[in-house]
Amino acid sequence: MRFDSYHPLINLIYFTVAIACTVSFQHPIFLSIAFICAFAYSLKLRKTKGLVWNLTFTVLGIAYSLWYAYYNHFGVTGIRTNFIGNRITVESLAYGLVIGITIATVLMWLQCIFTLITADKVVYLFGRISPKLSLFISVLLRSVPRIGVRAKRINISRQGIGKGSHQGNVFDRINHMFSMLSILITWTMEDFVESANSMKSRGYSLKGRTAFSIYRFDNRDRGLVIGFFACVMIIVSAVMFGETYIYYDPMIVMNQITPVSVVFYVVYGIFLLLPLTLQIVGEWRFSRNSVIIAKNIRKK
């Protein structure tokens, strides 16, 4: 089961927390956990495409750290001086690397979001806050591809009378193009006004009207939300214990790694990997069960 088979609200909570934690934790261990998890998850979701993009992001992140160290000279531990005479320091290099990898990780999360949270889910989530706006956006999302299709249809039929957008000389073509645009706009507008009239006839804007949605919040979702919030509570306590703080300027200062902080790292990792694990376990069980069913059928 992919993560998008869960309720959209849960997807929203997960990605909000994941991105917020990635952006605000500058501690290298927390950051590398987030980096690995985001890398793995986008790899699982988008396969080769994801791999290519992730590697690009990583390389760009590392390149950013070099650029950053070249232009920022805080810190006490010098490595060498460049040809202008400015110092390149370990601290600025490390801080640049942290920023670069943070940006790369956020971009990887965004890749996962584009794959999982589709436009209809956005409309559904918006509909909770503002039903009118969500209707507006869904009309809009439907009509953008429809405008393209209509433009093609108009063009085809006008080619029959020698007025297609690729017929005649340059000025003719421009003229044909504009008359096609004019037809397109008039047609689309008037057609949608008609459909608005039919919406009104079917009871739009009456009291007690509900919006259609295919999502429901079942026990599986409730269980996952409880799990998420348990993890988030532990992560918040990690922040309260100061486990996530680190200073890069003027020198790298971080707290010691104790058994307790290892617990926090593990919980953070579990939280970020939960959707990926659920998907892998679901796929494994599905393939196992399909093998068993196939055997049973053969026996009969």
Added chain:
Amino acid sequence: MSAKLLNSHYYLLSIAIILISFAVFFFSYEKKKPQARELVTLAVMSAIAVASRAAFVMIPHFKPMTAIIMITGMAFGAKAGFMVGAVSAFVSNFIFGQGPWTPWQMIAYALAGLIFGLLRKKGLVHEDKRIQTATIGAFVVIFVVGIILDTCSIFTMGAVVTKGFIKTVFLSGLPVNIIHAVATLITLLILCKPMIDKLNRLKLKYGMSGEEIV
């Protein structure tokens, strides 16, 4: 703590302000109980704006979308312009990619629509004064929309914000803004009059209420 947070998180702070301004606007829209017909007309205007951005995707930074939003503002009033601008920026980014720049584009295009709605009321821009309208459109793009979009890149580049850095960003953004302004100028020159005539005819034909429909 809070002062430090304010200083170090310009980006988060500005995003919060932008989102609050949207929230105020959209809740007032929700309260107004728009008619189905008005809602759908504005949605189609947004769709045309988004489609126009998608149609010119091969010419970099050439976006007639702003001009369409301005025309909407002129035809249906300032609030409608704001609404169509914000929503078109949001929806067109489903095609071009969402990111930290989305709220900034939303507020920039929304303001373009709002300003043209207000200027139409004052009579500074009018569908009969083509050249004046197009010039004002180009200036609005460079000095309002472009500035807001560049401000976004100042905060998202992740460097320390200094005066020199701000100047560099604005200067390097200028060519992009000029292409954008030229696109707006051409589109307004050509489309403004026929488009508004069409919308007026639509209003007349279907008896839509008055000037301000949002």
